[in-house]
Amino acid sequence: MASYQELLKQKEALDVQIEEARKREISDAVAKVRAMVAEYGLTQGDVFPSGRRGGRGRASTAGTKVAPKYRDPATGMTWTGRGKAPKWIEGKDRSRFLIA
DSSP states (O other): OOOHHHHHHHHHHHHHHHHHHHHHHHHHHHHHHHHHHHHHTOOHHHHOTTSSSSSOOOOTTTTOOOOOOEEOTTTOOEEOSOSSOOTTTTTSOGGGGBOO
């Protein structure tokens, strides 16, 4: 049976081999991707349609301000019509509160 120190040396040697194999395979993958991009004339937008690397992109309208659609005449409070309805309009005819 190998000693602890011998196993650590084997682990270090394996870590080096793993890193070398990883670099080699990444290099091969990048070469293949570059060849396909050149062959098909692909652009960054074709490959990464969201314009971001990794993960899912957000919707183009996420975080944009929306004009209010309804106004409470008593308080002046407004609501865009998105999300949960506020108490002042809940269960009422919304056409009465439309902003013209």
